[in-house]
Amino acid sequence: MSPAEHAKKYPEVWRRFNPRQTLTRYAWYVGAVFIAAWALRSMDLPWEYFNDAHIQAMDLLTRMVPPDWDILEEVVAILIETINIATLGTIITIFIAFPVAFLAARNTTFNSLTWAIARFILVASRSINTVVWGLLFVAIFGPGPVAGIWAIAFRSIGFMGKLVAEAIEEIDEGAVEAIEATGASRLQVLWIGILPQVLPVIYGTTVYRWDINIRESTVLGFVGAGGIGILLYSAMNLFRWEQVSVMLAVIFAVVVVSEFVSAMVRQRIT
């Protein structure tokens, strides 16, 4: 083998990417940095507030201890209300989300209009945050847990409806056809052919959403929609940090427990 042949067969340079690929990759990186820099600059943030941020934060943390455990009883009472808001909201959701999901699944909807409407309901429900729904329902029902329950329910419809609709679109059509062949009515087909197939998904997403809703319901009070948020917000605004720490501890415990329960239930049913 001549040296030239040798060099051709066993090159001394090897590149993972060709120059164009390398260039595009770096272009993406630079682009991301550029976007972040642009976003930061144009928001015109008051960076000087950062100068004493650590002092503020330390002050806040030191005033959190020792926690004022005297308010625990009051906190636990309102915590139960918080959990009830999340749970009742989730229960209401089941009854609304399933019909909407039925209309939002291509294989069970009536026509493209009902499909489009159902899809819009799902998108709108998911786009608007629970807290914003809370604002809306507080304006309707006045401050209190009823607004919170409906806020939870309206935000959850989109979440559960979307997942259930996807499950309906993936069902086994054979079983449905077999039941249609008996001359069953549309409602019977739904009840006997489709519902049992998507039931595990409904249970699963319900428990999953309930777990998320527990977390969401802790902040509904900030807009007056009931739950521990009301207490937390006023304690924060009055700088009662020794009370805030109690509430945070309790919220932490509840969220961790609900996450655990939800994971356990989902593991058992799937």
Add this chain to the structure above:
Amino acid sequence: MLTLTDLTKTYPTGAAALKGVSFEVDEPQVVAIIGPSGAGKSTLIRCINRLVEPTSGSVILDGTDITALNRGDIRKARRRMGMIFQEYNLVERLTVMENVLSGRLGYVNFWQAFFRRFPAKDVSAAFKLLDRVGLAGYQDTRADALSGGQRQRVGIARALTQTPDLLLVDEPTASLDPKTSRQIMRILVELAHERNTPALVNIHDVGLAQTYSDRIIGLREGEIVFDGTTHQITAQVLTDIYGEEDWSSTIRKVDEENGDEAAKEKPKAKGKGLVREASAG
């Protein structure tokens, strides 16, 4: 070259994997380590480059006491020991060439590794090795697109890119079919002999061990119960290693294989013909 003295490993669970293993490899030979599952074969191999920390005893490679090295120096020592694995252990999302060049990671600096800019001689050596193991032209294929046999070839190339003083080979064929197993063993043994590199090969297939190795060490429950040449393997020896069983068929089969392999193997031709056969397979 390599001296193991009274090597012991007791896992935190209390299980004693190695109970005072001592042996010496003083010439570039292929040493097969055979023994039943759980005999401590994998632990033994991993104690030599300290992927597993031995409990006591010493490992001396070319005058260096491996067991006495600190964390920084053990990395330098590992560069000199190429390792080949049962499950190939390639970085799946990297290309074949990146995997082969990863054998040079101990030698290049961080930025060379980061930008994959390896020195010219490393790259050309890697191309040569790829050709040698029958994967010429595969350099830009991703590792997860390869078959098992191809992956193990990359694994061999990676280990040899390290230009090691010792090859540690852990069950190289246990996940491969019989034909591919033989091809892989053949490439491995040829390369070890070509480069005068001693190799310790864990293997549970007695037939393969007898066909391809120069020396066999039998391990049972963390202790060496046999150390000798391939011809010294008898039914009694296998019983000592594995326990009571009718070994006559195993031995006979091995002898036959030795017969027809011998013609091909013994001349140790520079292996072009074998490579072609290998790349076809």
Add this chain to the structure above:
Amino acid sequence: MTAPAESANTERLEWHTIKLIENPIYRYGLLGLALIYVVWSVGSLEVDWNRVANGFPRAADMFSRMFPPSFERWELLTRELLVSVQMALAASFFGMIIAVPLGLCGAVNLVPRPVYLVARTFIVLSRTFHEIIWAIFFVKIVGFGPLAGVLTLTIASISFVSKMLAEDIENMPPGQLEAVRATGASFPKLLVYCISPQALPRYLGVSLYRLDANIRHSTVVGVVGAGGIGQVLAASFKRYDYDFSLAILLAIIALVFVGEVFSNWARNKLR
């Protein structure tokens, strides 16, 4: 016609037998308990039922005032919407970068036990508290405005992305790490040569998903004063400018939709 009917009948029986809880006593017992819970919990709520009963006429009134949505103050609307997007973009960027070291420290197969525990504690703590709670904290520390919002969303991104990254690294086949270690590679080289190529695609996907989530949340942190469109929305509700509220809500829906479409498109491109 009898044959298909029969097969359908067996089909029916089969589907009826699929019950989550086989024992009917437990099943109906559980249902009964659920009913009791609903009755009890509804009864225990402190509710001004008159006010709630008034809700329906009020809702009707509100909806009539919402239509048609008023885009008269579109300059304010687009400006604050843009701030929301900017908060989300900046926070996603910083979040995904800070998440890398934290995610590595949260992977049990890479770091010593104490480091792992500290990292995991931080991840769990920041994940447990709702973004809005963080937002109030930051408002108290750095004052009203988008800075608090950026900090809030950054914390949320860090905890989410680092948790996913840590789990990904923990699920890596251990053999690959072992093999690269066996070549004598140091930890930084292991990082760029083995962990990064294996974890990068999913890390980018998770980060893009988080960008989508950040856009959603950026529209709401303003409700407690942390900048963005949420502030304007809350104010419009307080002032009963319901037609403007609806305009803002529609704009948020559109923005979130665009964000979701972009995130999905980008993640598909990654594959």
